[in-house]
Amino acid sequence: MSVLQLPASATPVDKVPLSFGLVLYPGFQALDVFGPLDALNCLSFIYPIKLHILAETLDPVSTKPPQGLEHSGSSFAQSIVPTHTFENAPQVDVLIVPGGVGNRPPNSLEAALSYISRVFPELQYVFTVCTGSGVVARTGVLDRRRATTNKVAFARISASRPQVEWVGKARWVVDGNIWTASGVSAGIDAIFDFLQTVYGSEVASMIADFMEYERHTDPTWDPWAERNNVQ
Amino acid sequence: MSVLQLPASATPVDKVPLSFGLVLYPGFQALDVFGPLDALNCLSFIYPIKLHILAETLDPVSTKPPQGLEHSGSSFAQSIVPTHTFENAPQVDVLIVPGGVGNRPPNSLEAALSYISRVFPELQYVFTVCTGSGVVARTGVLDRRRATTNKVAFARISASRPQVEWVGKARWVVDGNIWTASGVSAGIDAIFDFLQTVYGSEVASMIADFMEYERHTDPTWDPWAERNNVQ
Numbered sequence: 001m002s003v004l005q006l007p008a009s010a011t012p013v014d015k016v017p018l019s020f021g022l023v024l025y026p027g028f029q030a031l032d033v034f035g036p037l038d039a040l041n042c043l044s045f046i047y048p049i050k051l052h053i054l055a056e057t058l059d060p061v062s063t064k065p066p067q068g069l070e071h072s073g074s075s076f077a078q079s080i081v082p083t084h085t086f087e088n089a090p091q092v093d094v095l096i097v098p099g100g101v102g103n104r105p106p107n108s109l110e111a112a113l114s115y116i117s118r119v120f121p122e123l124q125y126v127f128t129v130c131t132g133s134g135v136v137a138r139t140g141v142l143d144r145r146r147a148t149t150n151k152v153a154f155a156r157i158s159a160s161r162p163q164v165e166w167v168g169k170a171r172w173v174v175d176g177n178i179w180t181a182s183g184v185s186a187g188i189d190a191i192f193d194f195l196q197t198v199y200g201s202e203v204a205s206m207i208a209d210f211m212e213y214e215r216h217t218d219p220t221w222d223p224w225a226e227r228n229n230v231q
Numbered sequence: 232m233s234v235l236q237l238p239a240s241a242t243p244v245d246k247v248p249l250s251f252g253l254v255l256y257p258g259f260q261a262l263d264v265f266g267p268l269d270a271l272n273c274l275s276f277i278y279p280i281k282l283h284i285l286a287e288t289l290d291p292v293s294t295k296p297p298q299g300l301e302h303s304g305s306s307f308a309q310s311i312v313p314t315h316t317f318e319n320a321p322q323v324d325v326l327i328v329p330g331g332v333g334n335r336p337p338n339s340l341e342a343a344l345s346y347i348s349r350v351f352p353e354l355q356y357v358f359t360v361c362t363g364s365g366v367v368a369r370t371g372v373l374d375r376r377r378a379t380t381n382k383v384a385f386a387r388i389s390a391s392r393p394q395v396e397w398v399g400k401a402r403w404v405v406d407g408n409i410w411t412a413s414g415v416s417a418g419i420d421a422i423f424d425f426l427q428t429v430y431g432s433e434v435a436s437m438i439a440d441f442m443e444y445e446r447h448t449d450p451t452w453d454p455w456a457e458r459n460n461v462q
Binding site for chain 1: 233234251260261262264265266268269271272274275276277278279280281282284291294296300301302303304305306307308309310311312332381382383413414415416417419440441442443444445447454455458
Protein backbone atom coordinates (compact mmCIF):
# COMPACT_ATOMS: atom_id res chain seq x y z
CA MET A 1 0.00 0.00 0.00
CA SER A 2 1.55 3.26 -1.10
CA VAL A 3 1.17 6.43 0.94
CA LEU A 4 0.34 8.64 -2.07
CA GLN A 5 -0.81 7.80 -5.61
CA LEU A 6 0.49 9.46 -8.78
CA PRO A 7 -2.41 11.50 -10.25
CA ALA A 8 -3.32 10.80 -13.88
CA SER A 9 -2.63 14.47 -14.74
CA ALA A 10 0.93 14.38 -13.34
CA THR A 11 3.86 15.11 -15.67
CA PRO A 12 5.21 11.76 -16.96
CA VAL A 13 8.31 10.44 -15.22
CA ASP A 14 10.48 10.75 -18.34
CA LYS A 15 9.77 14.51 -18.53
CA VAL A 16 10.77 15.54 -15.00
CA PRO A 17 14.03 16.09 -13.10
CA LEU A 18 14.77 13.14 -10.82
CA SER A 19 18.10 13.99 -9.21
CA PHE A 20 18.23 16.62 -6.46
CA GLY A 21 21.26 18.08 -4.74
CA LEU A 22 21.22 19.98 -1.45
CA VAL A 23 24.10 22.32 -0.61
CA LEU A 24 24.81 22.16 3.14
CA TYR A 25 27.12 24.38 5.19
CA PRO A 26 27.51 24.95 8.94
CA GLY A 27 24.92 27.34 10.37
CA PHE A 28 22.26 26.65 7.73
CA GLN A 29 18.65 27.51 8.68
CA ALA A 30 16.79 24.27 9.36
CA LEU A 31 13.40 25.21 7.88
CA ASP A 32 15.06 26.59 4.73
CA VAL A 33 16.12 23.01 4.13
CA PHE A 34 13.27 20.97 5.56
CA GLY A 35 10.28 22.93 4.32
CA PRO A 36 11.17 22.20 0.67
CA LEU A 37 12.72 18.79 1.42
CA ASP A 38 9.67 17.49 3.26
CA ALA A 39 7.49 18.29 0.24
CA LEU A 40 10.09 16.45 -1.87
CA ASN A 41 10.11 13.57 0.62
CA CYS A 42 6.40 13.30 -0.18
CA LEU A 43 7.13 13.56 -3.92
CA SER A 44 9.41 10.53 -3.48
CA PHE A 45 6.32 8.39 -2.78
CA ILE A 46 5.14 8.95 -6.37
CA TYR A 47 8.29 9.65 -8.43
CA PRO A 48 11.59 7.70 -8.34
CA ILE A 49 13.66 10.70 -7.22
CA LYS A 50 17.08 10.79 -5.58
CA LEU A 51 18.62 13.22 -3.09
CA HIS A 52 22.33 13.94 -2.77
CA ILE A 53 23.28 15.92 0.33
CA LEU A 54 26.49 17.78 -0.48
CA ALA A 55 28.98 19.39 1.87
CA GLU A 56 32.67 20.19 2.09
CA THR A 57 33.35 16.92 3.96
CA LEU A 58 31.25 13.91 4.97
CA ASP A 59 31.11 15.06 8.61
CA PRO A 60 27.59 15.84 9.85
CA VAL A 61 26.71 19.51 9.25
CA SER A 62 25.17 21.43 12.14
CA THR A 63 22.63 24.25 12.29
CA LYS A 64 24.70 25.69 15.16
CA PRO A 65 25.21 29.43 14.59
CA PRO A 66 28.80 30.61 14.09
CA GLN A 67 30.64 31.63 17.25
CA GLY A 68 29.60 35.06 18.42
CA LEU A 69 26.10 34.87 16.95
CA GLU A 70 24.69 32.20 19.28
CA HIS A 71 23.38 32.78 22.84
CA SER A 72 26.35 31.88 25.00
CA GLY A 73 24.30 29.52 27.19
CA SER A 74 22.56 27.73 24.35
CA SER A 75 23.29 24.30 23.01
CA PHE A 76 20.52 23.84 20.53
CA ALA A 77 21.27 22.44 17.09
CA GLN A 78 20.65 19.56 14.71
CA SER A 79 23.24 17.81 12.53
CA ILE A 80 22.52 16.34 9.11
CA VAL A 81 24.63 13.65 7.46
CA PRO A 82 25.95 14.49 3.95
CA THR A 83 25.88 11.76 1.31
CA HIS A 84 28.71 13.21 -0.81
CA THR A 85 31.31 15.96 -0.78
CA PHE A 86 31.25 18.76 -3.36
CA GLU A 87 34.25 17.04 -4.95
CA ASN A 88 32.55 13.69 -5.56
CA ALA A 89 28.96 14.91 -6.08
CA PRO A 90 26.92 12.83 -8.54
CA GLN A 91 25.07 14.44 -11.44
CA VAL A 92 22.28 16.73 -10.22
CA ASP A 93 19.21 18.12 -12.04
CA VAL A 94 17.91 20.44 -9.31
CA LEU A 95 20.21 22.22 -6.87
CA ILE A 96 18.78 23.50 -3.58
CA VAL A 97 20.67 26.19 -1.64
CA PRO A 98 19.41 27.21 1.81
CA GLY A 99 20.17 30.35 3.81
CA GLY A 100 21.27 30.71 7.38
CA VAL A 101 23.50 32.80 9.63
CA GLY A 102 26.41 30.53 8.68
CA ASN A 103 26.74 32.29 5.33
CA ARG A 104 27.15 35.80 6.81
CA PRO A 105 30.94 36.06 6.61
CA PRO A 106 31.37 37.30 3.02
CA ASN A 107 34.52 35.22 2.48
CA SER A 108 33.05 31.93 3.74
CA LEU A 109 31.75 28.88 1.87
CA GLU A 110 34.53 28.71 -0.73
CA ALA A 111 34.02 25.01 -1.46
CA ALA A 112 30.27 25.46 -1.89
CA LEU A 113 30.70 28.50 -4.14
CA SER A 114 33.25 26.74 -6.29
CA TYR A 115 30.88 23.75 -6.64
CA ILE A 116 27.89 25.96 -7.53
CA SER A 117 29.91 27.82 -10.20
CA ARG A 118 31.19 24.57 -11.68
CA VAL A 119 27.87 22.71 -11.78
CA PHE A 120 25.57 25.59 -12.72
CA PRO A 121 25.73 25.13 -16.53
CA GLU A 122 24.57 21.50 -16.17
CA LEU A 123 21.62 22.17 -13.84
CA GLN A 124 18.03 22.03 -15.00
CA TYR A 125 16.81 24.09 -12.04
CA VAL A 126 18.18 26.09 -9.12
CA PHE A 127 16.07 26.58 -5.98
CA THR A 128 17.16 28.89 -3.16
CA VAL A 129 15.58 29.82 0.15
CA CYS A 130 16.17 32.94 2.25
CA THR A 131 19.78 34.14 2.08
CA GLY A 132 20.59 31.11 -0.09
CA SER A 133 20.06 33.44 -3.06
CA GLY A 134 22.83 35.62 -1.63
CA VAL A 135 25.11 32.58 -1.58
CA VAL A 136 24.38 31.75 -5.23
CA ALA A 137 24.64 35.44 -6.19
CA ARG A 138 28.23 35.50 -4.93
CA THR A 139 29.19 33.16 -7.78
CA GLY A 140 27.89 35.63 -10.40
CA VAL A 141 25.43 33.18 -11.96
CA LEU A 142 22.44 35.32 -10.91
CA ASP A 143 23.78 38.47 -12.61
CA ARG A 144 21.08 40.10 -14.79
CA ARG A 145 18.54 37.66 -13.35
CA ARG A 146 15.54 38.58 -11.17
CA ALA A 147 15.77 37.18 -7.63
CA THR A 148 14.60 37.81 -4.08
CA THR A 149 15.83 37.03 -0.58
CA ASN A 150 14.98 37.39 3.12
CA LYS A 151 13.62 40.88 3.76
CA VAL A 152 15.61 41.50 6.95
CA ALA A 153 18.80 40.77 4.99
CA PHE A 154 17.63 42.41 1.75
CA ALA A 155 19.66 45.64 1.95
CA ARG A 156 22.88 43.81 2.84
CA ILE A 157 22.51 41.09 0.22
CA SER A 158 21.33 43.30 -2.63
CA ALA A 159 24.24 45.70 -1.98
CA SER A 160 26.70 42.82 -2.03
CA ARG A 161 25.81 41.89 -5.63
CA PRO A 162 24.11 44.80 -7.42
CA GLN A 163 24.44 43.02 -10.78
CA VAL A 164 21.42 40.90 -9.77
CA GLU A 165 17.93 42.40 -10.36
CA TRP A 166 16.78 42.09 -6.75
CA VAL A 167 12.99 42.09 -6.35
CA GLY A 168 11.90 43.65 -3.04
CA LYS A 169 8.27 42.64 -2.66
CA ALA A 170 8.00 38.93 -3.43
CA ARG A 171 7.23 35.72 -1.57
CA TRP A 172 9.32 34.12 -4.30
CA VAL A 173 10.63 34.95 -7.79
CA VAL A 174 11.01 32.71 -10.81
CA ASP A 175 13.46 33.74 -13.52
CA GLY A 176 13.76 31.07 -16.17
CA ASN A 177 14.97 27.95 -14.39
CA ILE A 178 15.76 29.69 -11.09
CA TRP A 179 13.37 29.87 -8.11
CA THR A 180 14.45 32.20 -5.29
CA ALA A 181 12.28 32.31 -2.14
CA SER A 182 12.10 35.06 0.47
CA GLY A 183 12.75 34.35 4.18
CA VAL A 184 12.69 30.86 5.72
CA SER A 185 9.03 29.71 5.52
CA ALA A 186 8.70 31.23 2.01
CA GLY A 187 10.61 28.19 0.80
CA ILE A 188 7.52 26.08 1.45
CA ASP A 189 5.29 28.21 -0.81
CA ALA A 190 8.04 28.35 -3.43
CA ILE A 191 8.57 24.58 -3.49
CA PHE A 192 4.85 24.06 -4.09
CA ASP A 193 5.04 26.52 -6.99
CA PHE A 194 8.02 24.55 -8.31
CA LEU A 195 6.14 21.24 -7.92
CA GLN A 196 3.12 22.71 -9.68
CA THR A 197 5.19 24.00 -12.61
CA VAL A 198 7.33 20.92 -13.05
CA TYR A 199 5.28 17.92 -11.82
CA GLY A 200 1.74 19.26 -12.24
CA SER A 201 -0.80 21.14 -10.18
CA GLU A 202 -2.53 18.01 -8.90
CA VAL A 203 0.77 16.74 -7.51
CA ALA A 204 1.39 20.06 -5.72
CA SER A 205 -2.14 20.14 -4.27
CA MET A 206 -2.04 16.53 -3.14
CA ILE A 207 1.25 17.00 -1.29
CA ALA A 208 0.16 20.31 0.30
CA ASP A 209 -2.98 18.51 1.47
CA PHE A 210 -0.95 15.61 2.86
CA MET A 211 1.15 18.13 4.80
CA GLU A 212 -1.98 20.06 5.87
CA TYR A 213 -0.35 23.16 4.46
CA GLU A 214 -2.33 26.19 3.29
CA ARG A 215 -0.29 27.59 0.44
CA HIS A 216 0.30 31.22 -0.45
CA THR A 217 -0.07 30.96 -4.22
CA ASP A 218 0.50 34.63 -5.07
CA PRO A 219 4.25 35.23 -5.48
CA THR A 220 3.78 38.98 -4.83
CA TRP A 221 2.22 38.42 -1.36
CA ASP A 222 4.90 39.68 1.00
CA PRO A 223 4.02 41.62 4.16
CA TRP A 224 7.67 41.47 5.28
CA ALA A 225 8.85 43.72 2.44
CA GLU A 226 6.84 46.66 3.81
CA ARG A 227 7.65 45.87 7.45
CA ASN A 228 11.35 46.05 6.61
CA ASN A 229 11.08 49.07 4.28
CA VAL A 230 12.12 47.02 1.27
CA GLN A 231 10.93 48.47 -2.05
CA MET B 232 25.97 41.29 17.45
CA SER B 233 23.11 39.01 18.30
CA VAL B 234 20.62 37.86 15.67
CA LEU B 235 17.55 38.44 17.88
CA GLN B 236 17.06 40.48 21.07
CA LEU B 237 15.07 39.30 24.11
CA PRO B 238 11.97 41.55 24.34
CA ALA B 239 11.37 43.32 27.66
CA SER B 240 7.99 41.59 27.96
CA ALA B 241 9.45 38.09 27.60
CA THR B 242 9.02 35.59 30.43
CA PRO B 243 12.14 35.72 32.64
CA VAL B 244 14.70 32.99 32.06
CA ASP B 245 14.21 31.48 35.54
CA LYS B 246 10.50 30.88 34.82
CA VAL B 247 10.78 28.95 31.55
CA PRO B 248 11.72 25.40 30.53
CA LEU B 249 15.25 25.30 29.13
CA SER B 250 15.86 21.62 28.32
CA PHE B 251 14.19 20.09 25.26
CA GLY B 252 14.15 16.47 24.17
CA LEU B 253 13.29 15.23 20.67
CA VAL B 254 12.18 11.63 20.20
CA LEU B 255 13.52 10.32 16.88
CA TYR B 256 12.68 7.06 15.13
CA PRO B 257 13.26 5.78 11.57
CA GLY B 258 10.70 7.08 9.09
CA PHE B 259 9.86 10.27 11.00
CA GLN B 260 8.28 13.11 8.99
CA ALA B 261 10.92 15.81 8.47
CA LEU B 262 8.69 18.88 8.79
CA ASP B 263 7.06 17.48 11.95
CA VAL B 264 10.50 17.84 13.48
CA PHE B 265 11.96 20.89 11.75
CA GLY B 266 8.94 23.21 11.77
CA PRO B 267 8.92 23.32 15.60
CA LEU B 268 12.70 22.94 15.93
CA ASP B 269 13.50 25.83 13.64
CA ALA B 270 11.34 28.13 15.77
CA LEU B 271 13.22 26.77 18.80
CA ASN B 272 16.55 27.26 16.99
CA CYS B 273 15.52 30.93 16.81
CA LEU B 274 14.50 30.87 20.49
CA SER B 275 18.04 29.72 21.26
CA PHE B 276 19.32 33.17 20.18
CA ILE B 277 17.52 34.75 23.15
CA TYR B 278 17.23 31.99 25.80
CA PRO B 279 19.99 29.60 26.97
CA ILE B 280 18.12 26.46 25.88
CA LYS B 281 19.45 22.97 25.23
CA LEU B 282 18.33 20.26 22.82
CA HIS B 283 18.81 16.53 23.36
CA ILE B 284 18.09 14.39 20.30
CA LEU B 285 17.07 10.96 21.57
CA ALA B 286 16.92 7.68 19.70
CA GLU B 287 17.31 3.97 20.32
CA THR B 288 21.00 4.10 19.35
CA LEU B 289 23.45 6.87 18.41
CA ASP B 290 23.31 5.91 14.73
CA PRO B 291 21.91 8.65 12.46
CA VAL B 292 18.13 8.32 12.10
CA SER B 293 16.68 8.54 8.60
CA THR B 294 13.39 9.87 7.26
CA LYS B 295 13.42 6.94 4.80
CA PRO B 296 9.97 5.30 4.77
CA PRO B 297 9.78 1.68 5.97
CA GLN B 298 10.21 -0.96 3.28
CA GLY B 299 7.06 -1.39 1.23
CA LEU B 300 5.86 2.18 1.75
CA GLU B 301 8.51 3.95 -0.35
CA HIS B 302 8.55 4.28 -4.15
CA SER B 303 10.79 1.44 -5.24
CA GLY B 304 12.97 3.72 -7.41
CA SER B 305 13.36 6.49 -4.83
CA SER B 306 16.39 7.22 -2.72
CA PHE B 307 15.35 10.40 -1.02
CA ALA B 308 15.94 10.84 2.70
CA GLN B 309 17.77 12.86 5.34
CA SER B 310 19.56 11.47 8.40
CA ILE B 311 19.80 13.29 11.73
CA VAL B 312 22.45 12.58 14.35
CA PRO B 313 21.13 11.75 17.87
CA THR B 314 22.91 13.23 20.86
CA HIS B 315 21.83 10.53 23.34
CA THR B 316 20.05 7.21 23.49
CA PHE B 317 16.77 6.79 25.37
CA GLU B 318 18.80 4.91 27.99
CA ASN B 319 21.23 7.74 28.76
CA ALA B 320 18.95 10.72 28.07
CA PRO B 321 19.62 13.79 30.24
CA GLN B 322 16.84 15.48 32.19
CA VAL B 323 14.25 17.03 29.86
CA ASP B 324 11.62 19.73 30.50
CA VAL B 325 9.81 19.62 27.14
CA LEU B 326 9.48 16.42 25.11
CA ILE B 327 8.77 16.69 21.37
CA VAL B 328 7.36 13.66 19.54
CA PRO B 329 6.97 13.81 15.74
CA GLY B 330 4.82 11.68 13.46
CA GLY B 331 5.76 9.85 10.31
CA VAL B 332 5.06 6.68 8.39
CA GLY B 333 7.74 4.93 10.48
CA ASN B 334 5.33 4.66 13.40
CA ARG B 335 2.62 2.81 11.45
CA PRO B 336 3.42 -0.73 12.58
CA PRO B 337 1.45 -0.90 15.86
CA ASN B 338 4.14 -2.95 17.60
CA SER B 339 7.07 -0.71 16.64
CA LEU B 340 9.02 1.88 18.64
CA GLU B 341 9.26 -0.13 21.86
CA ALA B 342 12.33 1.73 23.13
CA ALA B 343 10.73 5.12 22.46
CA LEU B 344 7.46 4.11 24.12
CA SER B 345 9.23 2.77 27.15
CA TYR B 346 11.21 6.03 27.44
CA ILE B 347 8.08 8.22 27.07
CA SER B 348 6.24 6.23 29.77
CA ARG B 349 9.20 6.43 32.13
CA VAL B 350 9.94 10.14 31.70
CA PHE B 351 6.38 11.46 31.43
CA PRO B 352 5.84 12.20 35.16
CA GLU B 353 8.94 14.43 35.20
CA LEU B 354 8.10 16.47 32.09
CA GLN B 355 6.87 20.04 32.26
CA TYR B 356 5.43 19.90 28.75
CA VAL B 357 4.75 17.40 25.97
CA PHE B 358 4.52 18.58 22.35
CA THR B 359 3.46 16.25 19.54
CA VAL B 360 3.02 16.77 15.81
CA CYS B 361 0.89 14.76 13.38
CA THR B 362 0.77 11.05 14.28
CA GLY B 363 3.22 11.76 17.12
CA SER B 364 0.14 12.00 19.35
CA GLY B 365 -0.70 8.44 18.33
CA VAL B 366 2.77 7.37 19.45
CA VAL B 367 2.37 9.02 22.85
CA ALA B 368 -1.22 7.70 23.15
CA ARG B 369 0.09 4.13 22.88
CA THR B 370 1.77 4.59 26.28
CA GLY B 371 -1.55 5.44 27.94
CA VAL B 372 -0.44 8.84 29.24
CA LEU B 373 -2.99 10.66 27.03
CA ASP B 374 -5.95 8.67 28.41
CA ARG B 375 -8.80 11.00 29.44
CA ARG B 376 -6.92 13.90 27.86
CA ARG B 377 -8.05 15.93 24.84
CA ALA B 378 -5.76 15.53 21.83
CA THR B 379 -5.73 15.72 18.04
CA THR B 380 -3.72 14.20 15.21
CA ASN B 381 -3.31 14.16 11.41
CA LYS B 382 -6.76 14.09 9.78
CA VAL B 383 -5.91 11.45 7.18
CA ALA B 384 -4.84 9.14 10.01
CA PHE B 385 -7.53 10.27 12.47
CA ALA B 386 -9.87 7.26 12.20
CA ARG B 387 -7.04 4.75 12.57
CA ILE B 388 -5.33 6.51 15.45
CA SER B 389 -8.45 7.38 17.42
CA ALA B 390 -9.65 3.77 17.11
CA SER B 391 -6.32 2.49 18.36
CA ARG B 392 -6.66 4.33 21.70
CA PRO B 393 -10.31 5.23 22.39
CA GLN B 394 -9.47 6.17 25.99
CA VAL B 395 -8.12 9.49 24.63
CA GLU B 396 -10.67 12.28 23.99
CA TRP B 397 -9.75 12.77 20.34
CA VAL B 398 -10.73 16.18 18.94
CA GLY B 399 -11.61 16.03 15.24
CA LYS B 400 -11.62 19.63 14.10
CA ALA B 401 -8.49 21.30 15.46
CA ARG B 402 -5.26 22.76 14.10
CA TRP B 403 -3.90 21.91 17.54
CA VAL B 404 -5.22 21.06 21.02
CA VAL B 405 -3.84 22.06 24.41
CA ASP B 406 -4.81 19.96 27.42
CA GLY B 407 -2.97 21.11 30.50
CA ASN B 408 0.73 20.72 29.73
CA ILE B 409 0.22 18.77 26.50
CA TRP B 410 0.15 20.34 23.02
CA THR B 411 -0.93 18.02 20.20
CA ALA B 412 -0.82 19.38 16.63
CA SER B 413 -2.71 18.12 13.59
CA GLY B 414 -0.87 17.04 10.41
CA VAL B 415 2.72 18.02 9.57
CA SER B 416 2.66 21.81 9.02
CA ALA B 417 0.25 22.27 11.95
CA GLY B 418 3.27 21.77 14.19
CA ILE B 419 4.50 25.22 13.15
CA ASP B 420 1.31 26.95 14.29
CA ALA B 421 1.27 24.88 17.47
CA ILE B 422 4.88 25.71 18.38
CA PHE B 423 4.13 29.42 18.07
CA ASP B 424 1.14 28.95 20.39
CA PHE B 425 3.46 27.13 22.80
CA LEU B 426 6.08 29.91 22.56
CA GLN B 427 3.38 32.53 23.14
CA THR B 428 2.03 30.73 26.21
CA VAL B 429 5.36 29.90 27.78
CA TYR B 430 7.87 32.58 26.64
CA GLY B 431 5.50 35.46 25.85
CA SER B 432 3.57 36.77 22.87
CA GLU B 433 6.30 39.18 21.79
CA VAL B 434 8.78 36.31 21.59
CA ALA B 435 6.37 34.28 19.45
CA SER B 436 5.67 37.22 17.12
CA MET B 437 9.32 38.14 16.77
CA ILE B 438 10.32 34.60 15.81
CA ALA B 439 7.39 34.17 13.38
CA ASP B 440 8.45 37.45 11.78
CA PHE B 441 12.07 36.32 11.56
CA MET B 442 10.87 33.16 9.81
CA GLU B 443 8.48 35.18 7.59
CA TYR B 444 5.72 32.87 8.77
CA GLU B 445 2.05 33.89 8.78
CA ARG B 446 0.59 32.07 11.76
CA HIS B 447 -2.81 30.47 12.07
CA THR B 448 -3.69 31.61 15.58
CA ASP B 449 -7.13 29.99 15.82
CA PRO B 450 -6.71 26.40 17.10
CA THR B 451 -10.11 25.43 15.65
CA TRP B 452 -9.11 26.40 12.08
CA ASP B 453 -8.89 23.06 10.31
CA PRO B 454 -10.09 22.61 6.72
CA TRP B 455 -8.62 19.08 6.65
CA ALA B 456 -11.12 17.77 9.23
CA GLU B 457 -14.01 18.35 6.85
CA ARG B 458 -12.10 17.19 3.76
CA ASN B 459 -11.41 13.89 5.50
CA ASN B 460 -14.88 13.52 7.07
CA VAL B 461 -13.48 13.83 10.58
CA GLN B 462 -16.07 15.06 13.11
